[in-house]
Amino acid sequence: MTRFIEIRNGRVVTPSCVIEDGRVVIAGERIVRIDRAAPPSTRSETVVDADGRVVMPGLVDLHGDDIEEQFAPRSGAETDPTTALATADRMNVLHGVTTKFHALAFEESPEDGRNLENAARLARAVDRGAGALGDNRVHARCELADASADAVAALIEEVDVDLVSVMHHAPGGGQYDAESFERHYVEDRNWPAEAARSAAEERSGMDDASQGQRIDRIGELARRVGVPLASHDDKGRDDVETMAAHGAAISEYPLTLDAARRAKALGLATVMGAPNLVRGGSLWDNLSARKAIEAGVLDALCSDYHPASLLAAPFVDTGESLSTRVNRVTRNPADIAGLPDRGRIEVGARADLVIVDPSPTPTVERAFVAGSEVIRASAGSGAAPELPARSRTR
Structure with missing residues (x-):
């Protein structure tokens, strides 16, 4: 009944x-x-x-990596993936997130617990969803410098992957120059300075042809399971055009207004972090979410690293109607992800x-x-x- x-x-x-x-x-x-x-x-x-x-x-969050913090709250202090999911799930629902795409980093960063095996373990826990209150989904973030495509290819044989994105955290690419790359990994992610310098050298050594081949492989995985492919940290129109040519449908965190405008012109959806809007700007002095809104080039907000900001975002006065602001954290991301029922x-x-x-x-x-x-x-x-x-x- x-x-x-x-x-x-x-x-x-x-x-x-x-x-x-x-x-x-x-x-x-x-x-x-x-x-x-x-x-x-x-x-x-x-x-x-x-x-x-x-x-x-209910909020629809396309990119939130907070489950990784629940899984490894400190370097070397890993918890059970099921416990990490249960904690992250309840924290998200308490902040209004009823559909969550957990952004799991498929990269080899052993200094802070990120590696291909742990990402797969978390993905399996998310897919099982044991005892979860919300609808939890897998967003596979593939680092070009590592064997991420192989790991995700194996994963999709056993779990549902609902979103795939390409990232390449390297000096001179995306939001990092050499100094900010080392500062991020040493200060924010607690790597030894030598490990950060070694990663910088390794990731900077990949040529354009190799990058293109790996992006193609990742894009093929997204097409195989019928989910959107997202770019990450597009710095300018060239980055957007490259990823669009590889089949990307989403530009995550465009770093400049030029990149966001080009993404919109090419029909890509644009997604930025809610903390950027709530705190009044980017932590790294990149494009501010408010400026993107004023320019009419921001489709959706995601929690990034802070679920409470996603709930706060529609109550930030941007001069728009409440419906428009709410759509940016509910209807728009649902449509971007191919979920028109919510x-x-x-x-x-x-x-x-x-x-x-x-x-x-x-x-x-x-x-x-x-x-x-x-x-x-x-x-x-x-x-x-x-x-x-x-x-x-x-």
């Missing part, structure tokens, strides 16, 4: 407008009605009073919904995934959030 849930008295954010004192009715896993509040339906077993809070779609409050859409109190800082009070309530935090009670048990849905 279909179960009906009615969410009432909220500021309901649809793709095109905000319905004040709105109502959303869920039947099973789907949204079946959206309108202004009326007398409760006699069919609704559960009535949820949003009490003026914002009711919005990321929107529309009749027939999957009932991934969050009730958010935006003040003084955006917090999730209740969350629903495919029509099931998975988070309930009692506002002002001081009680810990309630985490109902739930099996994974895809």
Whole structure:
């Protein structure tokens, strides 16, 4: 028998407008009605009073690497992949993320726990989704300098890979010059200076032809499983054009306005980090998300390394409507990933919904995934959030 849930008295954010004192009715896993509040339906077993809070779609995060921090919180201190998933999953749902693409780095960085074997272990845990509240998916980030394509080729025989991206972290490529490359790996990732210098030399030694061959191989893997291919850290129009020629559909973190504009002109979707918008600029003095928005060249935001920023982002005043800002973290990334059934409050859409109190800082009070309530935090009670048990849905 279909179960009906009615969410009432909220500021309901649809793709095109905000319905004040709105109502959303869920039947099973789907949204079946959206309108202004009326007398409760006699069919609704559960009535949820949003009490003026914002009711919005669950966030869709195309790139978040926070699971890696849960897996290896310190160098040499690895946890179980299933535990890492459980922790990251709950942290993400508490920040409104109901569909998560875990960006797993397929690269050999033994100094900080990143290696091909660990990435595969995490991917298997994500694919199993044991005890997860949200919909967790694999985003395979392939480092050109390593045997990432071979590792991902083996992986896709046993797990679902939902997004593939190409990265090449090397001095002179992307966001790093020689100094910033060493600083990033030594200060941010705790590598010994000698190891950072050795990696810089090795990665800088790859010629254009070799890079092209490896990009082709990675692109073929994405085509084999029918998922989008993303570029990473495009510095200029030449980088975008190269990746577009290899079949990329997404430009992640374009470093310059010129790169973002070229990506849009070629039909690539553009994705940048929510922390960039929330903090007011790039950590590395690259293109700011706000400037990309003002130029009309930013399609979606992702959590990058900080899930709370993705929830905060639509409440940053950019001069746009709330619907437009919410679309950038819900509908747009869902469409980019080929998931048109979610990321929107529309009749027939999957009932991934969050009730958010935006003040003084955006917090999730209740969350629903495919029509099931998975988070309930009692506002002002001081009680810990309630985490109902739930099996994974895809």
